[in-house]
Amino acid sequence: MGGMSVPIGSKTFAENHSPGFNFNINLEHTVSEAILLGAELDFANHKGSYTETYSSSVYNKESSYQFIAADAYMKLQNNLARNNEFQFYLKAGGGLYMTAVNKGLGGGGIVILFAPGINYMTGHHVKLTSALEYRYNSSQSDWSASLLQFKLGFSFCMNPK
Numbered sequence: 001m002g003g004m005s006v007p008i009g010s011k012t013f014a015e016n017h018s019p020g021f022n023f024n025i026n027l028e029h030t031v032s033e034a035i036l037l038g039a040e041l042d043f044a045n046h047k048g049s050y051t052e053t054y055s056s057s058v059y060n061k062e063s064s065y066q067f068i069a070a071d072a073y074m075k076l077q078n079n080l081a082r083n084n085e086f087q088f089y090l091k092a093g094g095g096l097y098m099t100a101v102n103k104g105l106g107g108g109g110i111v112i113l114f115a116p117g118i119n120y121m122t123g124h125h126v127k128l129t130s131a132l133e134y135r136y137n138s139s140q141s142d143w144s145a146s147l148l149q150f151k152l153g154f155s156f157c158m159n160p161k
Contacts, residue, residue: 001026001129001153005044009136009146017048017065022149028075030157036075038093042135043068044147063102067137067147069111071095077119087119087127097137109139117151125157 002023007013021044028038044067073093081087092114099106117131133149 001131001151003149003151005046006148006150007046007145008148009144013048013065013145017046020044020046022147022151024151026155028155028157030079033079034076036077036079036089038073038075038091040071040073041069042071044135044149065106066100067097067111067135067145068100069095069097069135069137071111071113073113081119081121083121083123085121087121089117089119091115091117091131091133107139109137109144112136112138119155127155127157129153129155 002021004019005022006019007017022042024040024042026038026040028036030036046065048063048065071093072095073091075089075091077087077089079087094110094112096108097111098108113133113135115131115133117129117133119127119129121127129152131149131151133151135147135149136144137146138144
């Protein structure tokens with residue numbers, strides 16, 4: 001899946017960084033008619049700027065800020081949906097993230113995620129999917145950043161129930 005990522009929440013981060021893009025790769029396993037367990041790698045990129053002081057001079061520098069996360073989650077959805085049917089879901093989970101600023105590694109911490117979404121079953125074990133995902137990135141320091149991600153993609157099932 002991929003789409004747009006919008007910084008929200010942390011005033012400093014949201015003011016200094018513009019909306020960017022995100023994409024992720026998921027692996028999911030159907031465990032019942034209503035429960036699905038999954039894991040994903042998520043990447044979000046935001047352009048922004050920061051201020052640097054050197055010898056009493058102030059410089060504004062452009063920066064590229066990335067979030068890379070490894071998550072585990074659970075989805076509640078109707079796993080009995082068939083061709084030409086819509087499948088609504090709720091997704092919740094968490095994991096670990098790290099940041100990269102201008103291609104250099106930054107900090108990291110814990111990510112919590114929540115997403116309502118909808119799938120459209122297009123064919124045998126294939127679906128178009130979309131979600132509105134909220135991701136809260138927290139670290140041991142007082143810094144945190146929240147992202148609202150609009151995602152579109154496709155999925156296919158290898159273990160239908």
